[in-house]
Amino acid sequence: MLAYPAALLNLDLIILDPLPNAPSKQVLNHSEHLSGSFTDAQAIAELASKVDILTVEIEHINTDALEAARSSSGGRSVDVQPAPSTLRTIQDKFLQKQWLEAKSIPVAPFQSVDGTESAILAAGKQLGYPFMLKTRKLAYDGRGNFVVRSQEDAQEALKALGCGNGEKETLYAEKWVPFTKEVAVMVVRGKNGEVRSYPPVETIHRNSICHLVFAPLRATDQGVLQRAKEMAEKAVATFEGAGVFGVEMFLTSDGSLSINEIAPRPHNSGHYTIEACECSQYENHLRAILGLPLGSTKLKVPSAVMVNLLGPPAVDEVANNALHIPGATVHLYGKAESRPGRKMGHVTIVGSSDAEVRARVRPLLLQLGHPQDPSYGEISKAKGGDFGSGSGPKKSSKYPLVGIIMGSDSDLPVMRDAATILDGFGIEYELTIVSAHRTPERLVNYANSAASRGLRVIIAGAGGAAHLPGMVASMTSLPVIGVPVRGSSLDGVDSLYSIVQMPRGIPVATVAINNSTNAGLLAARIIGTSIPPLLERVSAYSKRLENEVMGKVSKLEEVGWEAYVVKK
Amino acid sequence: MLAYPAALLNLDLIILDPLPNAPSKQVLNHSEHLSGSFTDAQAIAELASKVDILTVEIEHINTDALEAARSSSGGRSVDVQPAPSTLRTIQDKFLQKQWLEAKSIPVAPFQSVDGTESAILAAGKQLGYPFMLKTRKLAYDGRGNFVVRSQEDAQEALKALGCGNGEKETLYAEKWVPFTKEVAVMVVRGKNGEVRSYPPVETIHRNSICHLVFAPLRATDQGVLQRAKEMAEKAVATFEGAGVFGVEMFLTSDGSLSINEIAPRPHNSGHYTIEACECSQYENHLRAILGLPLGSTKLKVPSAVMVNLLGPPAVDEVANNALHIPGATVHLYGKAESRPGRKMGHVTIVGSSDAEVRARVRPLLLQLGHPQDPSYGEISKAKGGDFGSGSGPKKSSKYPLVGIIMGSDSDLPVMRDAATILDGFGIEYELTIVSAHRTPERLVNYANSAASRGLRVIIAGAGGAAHLPGMVASMTSLPVIGVPVRGSSLDGVDSLYSIVQMPRGIPVATVAINNSTNAGLLAARIIGTSIPPLLERVSAYSKRLENEVMGKVSKLEEVGWEAYVVKK
Numbered sequence A, B: 001m002l003a004y005p006a007a008l009l010n011l012d013l014i015i016l017d018p019l020p021n022a023p024s025k026q027v028l029n030h031s032e033h034l035s036g037s038f039t040d041a042q043a044i045a046e047l048a049s050k051v052d053i054l055t056v057e058i059e060h061i062n063t064d065a066l067e068a069a070r071s072s073s074g075g076r077s078v079d080v081q082p083a084p085s086t087l088r089t090i091q092d093k094f095l096q097k098q099w100l101e102a103k104s105i106p107v108a109p110f111q112s113v114d115g116t117e118s119a120i121l122a123a124g125k126q127l128g129y130p131f132m133l134k135t136r137k138l139a140y141d142g143r144g145n146f147v148v149r150s151q152e153d154a155q156e157a158l159k160a161l162g163c164g165n166g167e168k169e170t171l172y173a174e175k176w177v178p179f180t181k182e183v184a185v186m187v188v189r190g191k192n193g194e195v196r197s198y199p200p201v202e203t204i205h206r207n208s209i210c211h212l213v214f215a216p217l218r219a220t221d222q223g224v225l226q227r228a229k230e231m232a233e234k235a236v237a238t239f240e241g242a243g244v245f246g247v248e249m250f251l252t253s254d255g256s257l258s259i260n261e262i263a264p265r266p267h268n269s270g271h272y273t274i275e276a277c278e279c280s281q282y283e284n285h286l287r288a289i290l291g292l293p294l295g296s297t298k299l300k301v302p303s304a305v306m307v308n309l310l311g312p313p314a315v316d317e318v319a320n321n322a323l324h325i326p327g328a329t330v331h332l333y334g335k336a337e338s339r340p341g342r343k344m345g346h347v348t349i350v351g352s353s354d355a356e357v358r359a360r361v362r363p364l365l366l367q368l369g370h371p372q373d374p375s376y377g378e379i380s381k382a383k384g385g386d387f388g389s390g391s392g393p394k395k396s397s398k399y400p401l402v403g404i405i406m407g408s409d410s411d412l413p414v415m416r417d418a419a420t421i422l423d424g425f426g427i428e429y430e431l432t433i434v435s436a437h438r439t440p441e442r443l444v445n446y447a448n449s450a451a452s453r454g455l456r457v458i459i460a461g462a463g464g465a466a467h468l469p470g471m472v473a474s475m476t477s478l479p480v481i482g483v484p485v486r487g488s489s490l491d492g493v494d495s496l497y498s499i500v501q502m503p504r505g506i507p508v509a510t511v512a513i514n515n516s517t518n519a520g521l522l523a524a525r526i527i528g529t530s531i532p533p534l535l536e537r538v539s540a541y542s543k544r545l546e547n548e549v550m551g552k553v554s555k556l557e558e559v560g561w562e563a564y565v566v567k568k
Helices: A003-008 A041-050 A063-071 A084-091 A093-102 A117-127 A151-160 A223-237 A281-290 A315-322 A354-368 A374-381 A409-425 A440-449 A468-473 A493-500 A516-528 A532-563 B003-008 B041-050 B063-071 B084-091 B093-102 B117-127 B151-160 B223-237 B281-290 B315-322 B354-368 B374-381 B409-425 B440-449 B468-473 B493-500 B516-528 B532-559
Strands: A053-055 A079-081 A110-113 A131-135 A145-148 A171-175 A179-189 A195-197 A201-206 A209-215 A243-252 A257-263 A303-310 A328-332 A343-351 A402-406 A429-433 A457-463 A480-485 B053-055 B079-081 B110-113 B131-135 B145-148 B171-175 B179-189 B195-197 B201-206 B209-215 B243-252 B257-263 B303-310 B328-332 B343-351 B402-406 B429-433 B457-463 B480-485
Touching (some): A003 A281, A003 B003, A003 B328, A063 A079, A079 A281, A110 A117, A117 A145, A117 A151, A145 A151, A179 A281, A209 A354, A223 A243, A328 B003, A402 A409, A409 A480, A409 A532, A457 A493, A457 A516, A468 A480, A493 B493, B041 B063, B053 B281, B093 B171, B093 B257, B110 B117, B117 B131, B117 B151, B179 B223, B179 B281, B402 B409, B409 B457, B409 B480, B409 B532, B457 B516, B480 B493, B516 B532
Parallel strands (some): A402 A457, A457 A480, B402 B429, B402 B457
Antiparallel strands (some): A131 A145, A179 A201, A209 A303, B131 B145, B179 B243, B201 B209, B328 B343
């Protein structure tokens, strides 16, 4: 994945990998690629002798050899990025946690554990059960991790982690974090210390291996995205050296974040950046270590998902299936042998909305099985179709683009027309009651979280002293459409004036009294500005209206005006 | 460029190219790549002996050798895509034109010319001056083309085209097409005959070499995009075989299109698809020739531009400069030698609007020189900044996202506030007069062309019997914001009712009477749904309003309510 951006920039890569036909060596022609272990000092020295700058895609590497290459006295010295000291800190997860804690970056409570049963029991007493027992080094993709659920697990844990004989400094324990979501942020750090982050994403693991990545992260608490970004940037800024870093975090139900671990390299949770961002994590890694200007980390599509393809079975079948999915790019790694749990490739799917991306990924997830897995129960229940089909029961979508809210259930007979229109266009929406006067706190929460939950438009209907649309508009930056609902006394003029006559600074897009059909259509037009095929559907809708009238013209001509019956 | 998608799909490529270190051979490791000419039958036969399917990236190839490989009797036969007969027709531009004409596809009038002065003069008499004289084969990037401006040019033309000795069937003449734009459409054709096209783009040539490609094409005549698509698909459907085809067209001032030429392969005008579309032309070429499902040809970004980097000077300098531009991807081809006019690479820039893309590409165009070139005079005058800065004189942008229109110049004092707001947010707009009652035709044209010109929102202000917003909304699918302007008699209630009380089916987003500030803010919110950083600016704007009020709270506290002076 580094080879492609390297080729575009006319950079020569030489690759050290134990396998002679490693994926990276297949996709870049160079007669000097090396075969050898990442822990072999001599292999690293040989690589160093051939290059100007040396970087890593794995942290489980001989850092002494990197240090030697960098400071090779007398001989030729080589730039190593990120710094070997950074790799040394990060590759030992206990040191990594100590480092982060010392820099006041939130991590779960942890403590060193030597390879004895008594040490494990002491950790259990300190941290409570369950807790995580991990090897300090070489733990990844679930290897080297053990969940200690009770005192009885201690012996089994030692055995599972291969530490039955009481070695010191091989294990550590971590307090269990009851996370609601796992979040990852890719951060790129330039040679000059400049730090830029990609948007926070949600990662879903299965058997401790990254399974799905959804970009961008959606959160009911708007502040989560900003805090995740800041925490990741702050953490990466503490390390020496340039390159891309993957920062994995836990989000708990109270909205707090802590860092799980950091990878000093391009990371699985950043693969989506290849198709979804203005500059991929791989190109940015190259730019960073070369001292070139860092590339833009912005998403260039509204929504993306990445699915890992783990070996066997079905990798080829899933990949073939993915070729039928619009917006999907299949990445097969060309690994010779497929083993259970081995990453054989991935698929990234982009789309114009969360709903579309989830509808697109759904057939792959069903094919991959485990529909009982709660992590994507929601997805497998999602509606089909390009933007969601609207064929299911009339309920709120889990991934709405439009929020339809009303001050009271008595407004429903009016507001349902907006929902019907959105169903017709296949636009995902939610429909609920938010009363400005009776549920003011709910109003505040709804308006504040609307954008970070992925909504793009809010339709608010209210009658009488209709405050809902204007109050919502004052607490969100999204466009708010106001529907004046006719009450019992003033024929709806009270509602209309209450909604339309907003002060300068806070606009409400007001439609005609009781005309929530037009609110739905306006929402479709607004969302059509970012999903062009939708504008074509709006155009087809207008054409239908025209044809209906032309039908009446013909009928009037045919039967004459006296016999013509006006339908109510 | 084919090598990257081939690697992702685990496909083995073997490349025939005259150069041992050709760009394609650099980026895909394979010991069996071949060196040899595209006209060398033996080289083609050797390649055919090593592969299952054979395709081309250049049409100037020995088609007899391809035919032989395909029908190799006795021995092993190889699938060749597209069909050798297709390549044979297309590589001879005269045959190509005859083919298209026979299929009723519009081409400029043309005629065969043998290599004599008298034949050229006869063509001039028939086609008028100036006309194009071209060699039938091996004409590309301006080579093999000559503009015959008068009878006196005949001798020079023969000399320039290397045909001084009267050979037959080497030249042909084409009537000059006074085009207003050059348009290109990439089309992919599957083995089953399925045809899909990418969005039409505008191409700008310099010295007959492709210089710039803007995607998507914008047109004042909405029908042009549909007609370009249909014409390109129809043309490609006439040829045998699978793969990607580039269709180049002329658009003239009356809105009519004719085909200039067709390339039976991925094409320079489709390079933008790599970063800008859901599936690139290269991946789709592979999918097509392999009989895999065709990929989505949709744009995944709102706007893109491609700039070719021609040799020397300055290729490296321009590429380095491009690394500073957000959304830019630099493609250097790794060609050993840079010659004047040789394509050494290209840069694709994506962005959230035409204005943003043009602002991003501007520094490269200035660096490439020739600012007197009328083709991008407009660009070099464009405003800077991420979305355009709004710093220039208050005039309409060439690449507006918002159209502000009003029924009369007397509405300007009200409507200017919308423009001021948009300037503040750096959103490009145009501001003009369109009267529903006094310029009804202008109204129709404005509304019909708004979307195809790239507008995303229309703000329409009118007073009294205010028909403008509703009439515009009935002829466009874009969101229309209506500003009721207060007239002399009914305090604006007449305008408000005329605008807001639209019938079911045609919505107008109505704001408060005379409050075009809110119309500008609503437009910013709507455009923010597709340009997220804009929503942050809206949020900052609301924060400023809050701070202003809090300042007044403090002042009231400080001076007391009796001494407090209310500012008008």
